[in-house]
Amino acid sequence: MSDMNPFVPRPMEIVKVIDEVSSHDILSFFLRPVEGEIVPYLPGQFAALSVFGRGEAPFGYASSPLETGYVRFTIKRTGSLTRELHRLGAGEVIGIRGALGNAFDLERFRGKDLIIVGGGYAFTTLRSLLVYLLAPENRAGVGDISLFYGVRHPGLFLYKAALETWRKRKDLALHLTVDQAADGWHGPVGVVPELVRKVSPSTDNALAVICGPPPMIRFTLPVLETLGVKADDIYISMEMKMKCGLGVCGRCNIGTKFVCSDGPIFTLKTLREVSDDF
Amino acid sequence: MNRLAEHPLQILDAKDLTAFMDALAAGFDLQVPLVAGDATRFGPYRKDAPCDFSQTPPAHPAKTLLLPNPEVLFRYTKDAGGRITLSEDPLDADLRVALGVRACDVRAFEALDAVFLRRGRVDTAYQARRDSLCILGMGCVAPSPLCFCDRMGSHPFDTHGMDALIIPLTGGWVLEALTERGRKVLETAASLLRAASAEEKRQVAALRTKGRERKSGAPVDFEVLAGTVAASYKDPFWETLATRCLGCGICTFVCPVCSCFTLEDTGKTLSGGRQRAWDSCMFPAFTREASGHNPREGMDRRLKQRFFHKFSYSIENGEPPGCVGCGRCVEKCPAAIDIREIVDFFSAEAPDV
Numbered sequence: 001m002s003d004m005n006p007f008v009p010r011p012m013e014i015v016k017v018i019d020e021v022s023s024h025d026i027l028s029f030f031l032r033p034v035e036g037e038i039v040p041y042l043p044g045q046f047a048a049l050s051v052f053g054r055g056e057a058p059f060g061y062a063s064s065p066l067e068t069g070y071v072r073f074t075i076k077r078t079g080s081l082t083r084e085l086h087r088l089g090a091g092e093v094i095g096i097r098g099a100l101g102n103a104f105d106l107e108r109f110r111g112k113d114l115i116i117v118g119g120g121y122a123f124t125t126l127r128s129l130l131v132y133l134l135a136p137e138n139r140a141g142v143g144d145i146s147l148f149y150g151v152r153h154p155g156l157f158l159y160k161a162a163l164e165t166w167r168k169r170k171d172l173a174l175h176l177t178v179d180q181a182a183d184g185w186h187g188p189v190g191v192v193p194e195l196v197r198k199v200s201p202s203t204d205n206a207l208a209v210i211c212g213p214p215p216m217i218r219f220t221l222p223v224l225e226t227l228g229v230k231a232d233d234i235y236i237s238m239e240m241k242m243k244c245g246l247g248v249c250g251r252c253n254i255g256t257k258f259v260c261s262d263g264p265i266f267t268l269k270t271l272r273e274v275s276d277d278f
Numbered sequence: 279m280n281r282l283a284e285h286p287l288q289i290l291d292a293k294d295l296t297a298f299m300d301a302l303a304a305g306f307d308l309q310v311p312l313v314a315g316d317a318t319r320f321g322p323y324r325k326d327a328p329c330d331f332s333q334t335p336p337a338h339p340a341k342t343l344l345l346p347n348p349e350v351l352f353r354y355t356k357d358a359g360g361r362i363t364l365s366e367d368p369l370d371a372d373l374r375v376a377l378g379v380r381a382c383d384v385r386a387f388e389a390l391d392a393v394f395l396r397r398g399r400v401d402t403a404y405q406a407r408r409d410s411l412c413i414l415g416m417g418c419v420a421p422s423p424l425c426f427c428d429r430m431g432s433h434p435f436d437t438h439g440m441d442a443l444i445i446p447l448t449g450g451w452v453l454e455a456l457t458e459r460g461r462k463v464l465e466t467a468a469s470l471l472r473a474a475s476a477e478e479k480r481q482v483a484a485l486r487t488k489g490r491e492r493k494s495g496a497p498v499d500f501e502v503l504a505g506t507v508a509a510s511y512k513d514p515f516w517e518t519l520a521t522r523c524l525g526c527g528i529c530t531f532v533c534p535v536c537s538c539f540t541l542e543d544t545g546k547t548l549s550g551g552r553q554r555a556w557d558s559c560m561f562p563a564f565t566r567e568a569s570g571h572n573p574r575e576g577m578d579r580r581l582k583q584r585f586f587h588k589f590s591y592s593i594e595n596g597e598p599p600g601c602v603g604c605g606r607c608v609e610k611c612p613a614a615i616d617i618r619e620i621v622d623f624f625s626a627e628a629p630d631v
Contacts, residue, residue: 006399007351007541007552011362034362052354052362053547057568079568093362214571240573241565243541246399249557250538251565253583256591276511 006246009050009095011035015070017089022155025077026121027086028062030070031096039099041065042106043129044237044265047098048245049073054084058100058242058260062124064131066138071096074124074158100245101264104129104209104235112207113143115229117220119150119192119212123158125237126211130166139171146201150177150192150216154185175199193219196227203228211237221268221278231269238264238271282461285473287482291450294470299323299377301467306412307374309343311336320376331378331446334418335425335604339534340383343376344390344407348555351403351541355549369406375463378416378444381436382427382604386534388439392597393537412459415440419485425605426494426618432602434489445482452482498621504593506624507586515623520577522613527558529607529615530584535600538564559583585620 012031020026032038041047041061050056057079063072077086088094114133118126126149133142147166151157157176167174177188177195188195193216208229210217217236224234240252240259247261255274257263271278282288290298302308303323310329311318317337318330352366387408394404418425418434427433437443441460445452452474455461464471474482510516530536540557544550557564560580566572574580588600601617608616 005352005366005402007554008364008366011364050552052356053543053545053550055543056541056552082568091360093356093360095362095364239567241567243539248393248401249540250559250587251557253587253591255586256594 007097007244009048009056009097010039011093012071012096014088014090014092014094020074020158022153025086026074026158027077028072028074029085030072031094032070034093038068038071039096041071041099042103043132044103044125045099045101046125046245046264047071047073047096047100048242049075049085050095050097051081051084051088052095054081056095056097056243057081058245060122060125060237060264061099061128064128064135066132066135074121074127076121097245101260102262104265106132109133109142109207111141111143111205113202113205114145115148115196115201115203115206115208115224116145117148117192117196117208117210117212117216117224119216120152120156121158122211122213122237122239123149126209127159127162129209131162134166134169134172143205144173144202145171146173146175146199148175148177148192148196148199150179150195150212152179153182154178155182173199173201191219192216193223196220197223200227206233208234209237210234231272232267234268235265236268236271238266281468281471281473282455282465286454287474287479288453288464288471289450289474289478290453290467290471293450295451296325298467298470299329300325301470302375302377302463305466306463307372309374309376311378314338320379323377331416334420334422335380335382335606336378337532337606339386339532339604339606340376340379341386341390341534341537343374343379343411344387344394344404345537345539345554345556348553349403350544350551350553353549353551356547369403371406371410373410373412373459373463374407375412375414377414379413379440380416380418380604381432381434381438381440382425382602383534384413384415384439385427385430385432385436385598385602386604389535389592389598389600389602390537392592412441412463413439414442414444414453414460414463416444416446417485417489419446419489421492421494422605422609424608426603428492428603429495429498429618429621430599430601430603431497431500434492435486445485447478447481452478495618495622496625498599498625500589500593500599503621503624504590507590508594510624511582511586516578516582519581519615519620522615523560523577523581524613525560525562525577525580526612527560528610528612529617530558530560531556532606532610534602534604534606535588559587585617589621589624 011034016030018028046060048056059073062074181189238259242252243249245260247258252259308323309320310323312321313328319338394401441457442455539554565574592600
């Protein structure tokens, strides 16, 4: 591949767009290549999406590689690029570079119970992982799954249909929480770390996966460690401002590691080795 | 008869310098330090554009030869039917000859190689430029009092990575081919060259000895420095430094090693290009996310990023150190922040072995 310019994206056609939340500022885009096949990817990886004339930004895959015919990205309107992206609809063409970054260490997940903790809009990456793990061909590969997911208010849950399906499953313990009480919400009210502490899932044979806003990560880590999950068994999906996605442009490093090319998934143990901030 | 092979040291008399450059420019894309205000920067040789080989080193780093700023990485057009067509400009594969590059800048190319040719995926545009660059380097007879390559594992007559070395004497230049490519380039101007006399050889030997013996300070032990810098994350040194730094980023732009960049689209939705432009870890926007969150909002964090990258992360990742001792940032910093003081501070803190 060394004879190819790694900065050139592949054109992708938008097949479908769906509105995910009550605030209407998070949309899912279903994309398929204008030519050729979908580039293989794994849960936890990301891609750089281009809106030509606006630029490029990184987004985690929300689809699982087992979903065929499209890739899905769930994108919040935040800056000028995502504002432009949200104006686009089916039939329009954007660019993609990827898959970029590492992925969840699915080999190490084998036979383990999983404590999966997500917050807010960053849940997209966890959807990719959960859809992959819950697929009939993969489900037996891991043990019990406890899923914790919190948002500010009930309208902001992503993938509501999937959550309803998962709630009915016997092989997944679904724990949802919201920051603010709301009409029609009968579940817990409070922040995610507090819910994890209250539920206290068994950690005897467990790995943990965290993906969410920095404060949620910061307050969940001590809860998990107190419950007995080792730093080497806690996987965190990190976010940093990125441009190149190749470990070259210089902005997304945490110590010696680049979030874009060494990550975005790191164990807490690794983060502690390379940074004084964890 | 191959005169260059027979007599490694060739003399170009001062009066023939223009003819020499004309001869090289007739065969190659010749890049020279062009006068730009009171600075010099590498650019294409033109008979009517004055060049100046006296700055040690040229005010603008030679990284401009490998990382043009800005640089279009690809172009896009969108037709009436919404079809997107992407295209790339041809790579710079024709031999370019850079005349008068100093040892510090050539050392810096190796640090750039570690970023653009090894880590992640090979940067094809960089690789084409790097492979096609013939470096006719120049020894520093009168190094700047602010530079310190000798402390960083090099010296003013270091030939590492060069295709030929030029040593300026009072009456002209001494030229020595170091690679086959360098020899071929010099041979295109062979009629202007003559073998060095015994006296000229003696002068060259004396200059080289003097250069090798230059001691602007204690040699830096990079392993030790990497360790002390890595351990300094909570040292108040950085907050104190942050009270002086203006965050202007000039240090990163004149640094021959710094290579952080941004990607941006020029033009409109229908046609344009994506370009790479130099960026700086000293700017708060460098790491500010769309949400507003910025892991390096504080100046102390940005300073740590810059110096940890240069002296700790690079060494830990098995890459060349991020400083070659060119002294440009020392000269240009408006707040008189001196990288030599930082090196000294953390070298002095090293535990006694």
